[in-house]
Amino acid sequence: MDILKFLTxxxxxxxxxxxxxxxxxxxxxxxxxxxxxxxxxxxxKSGGWAVLYRWKKGFIAPxxxxxxxxxxxIYSGRLKIRDIILxxxxxxxxxxxxxxxxTEALEDTLQLNIADGPILFYDEKNxxxxxxxxxxxxxxxxTQRAAPVANEARG
Numbered sequence: 291m292d293i294l295k296f297l298t299x300x301x302x303x304x305x306x307x308x309x310x311x312x313x314x315x316x317x318x319x320x321x322x323x324x325x326x327x328x329x330x331x332x333x334x335k336s337g338g339w340a341v342l343y344r345w346k347k348g349f350i351a352p353x354x355x356x357x358x359x360x361x362x363x364i365y366s367g368r369l370k371i372r373d374i375i376l377x378x379x380x381x382x383x384x385x386x387x388x389x390x391x392x393t394e395a396l397e398d399t400l401q402l403n404i405a406d407g408p409i410l411f412y413d414e415k416n417x418x419x420x421x422x423x424x425x426x427x428x429x430x431x432x433t434q435r436a437a438p439v440a441n442e443a444r445g
Contacts, residue, residue: 308331308332310332315433316330316433317344317433318432318433321349324346325346325348326351327344327345328341330426330427330429330433333426333427333430334423335423337358337407337408337423338405339422339426340403340404341403341405342401343399343403344398344399344400345367345369345395345398345401346395346398347397347398349394350392351392352392352418353389353392354389354411354412355389355409355412356384356387356405357386357408357410358407359383359385359407360384360406361382361404362384362401362403363380363401364377364378364379364381364399365401365402366399366400367395367401368397368399369394369396369399369401370394370396371393375396386406386407405423409421
């Protein structure tokens with residue numbers, strides 16, 4: 291049987307690969323102390339998003355609840371999530387609804403997160419902020435607009 295006859299061009303003519311360079315562009319500081327940075331890799335109107343987190347030793351991410359599952363991979367460093375220590379090469383799947391009191395960077399850490407939905411952050415009394423694909427898309431667009439200026443300055 292000629293299996294190739296079943297392969298047809300994509301129905302979405304706008305379908306394209308997404309490429310993100312492995313360089314220092316696109317990183318944005320996310321805290322006041324200069325210990326937390328993120329780089330948006332991908333967003334989807336279906337609610338998914340992928341980011342790299344770069345956290346310096348001692349950074350503490352605030353309590354949060356996942357409103358979609360998360361796949362997390364630690365490239366380097368160590369994180370403490372609840373009573374679990376994640377080290378370089380470790381993977382964690384966090385299902386929809388999972389809550390974290392805090393997440394602590396025990397070493398300088400590089401982490402990949404692939405999310406299927408948003409995250410709600412909270413303190414003892416209130417919801418403090420929300421992070422989902424739309425917020426990540428805005429961050430990505432802001433860093434892309436700033437990139438030509440930064441590249442010219444390096445020139």
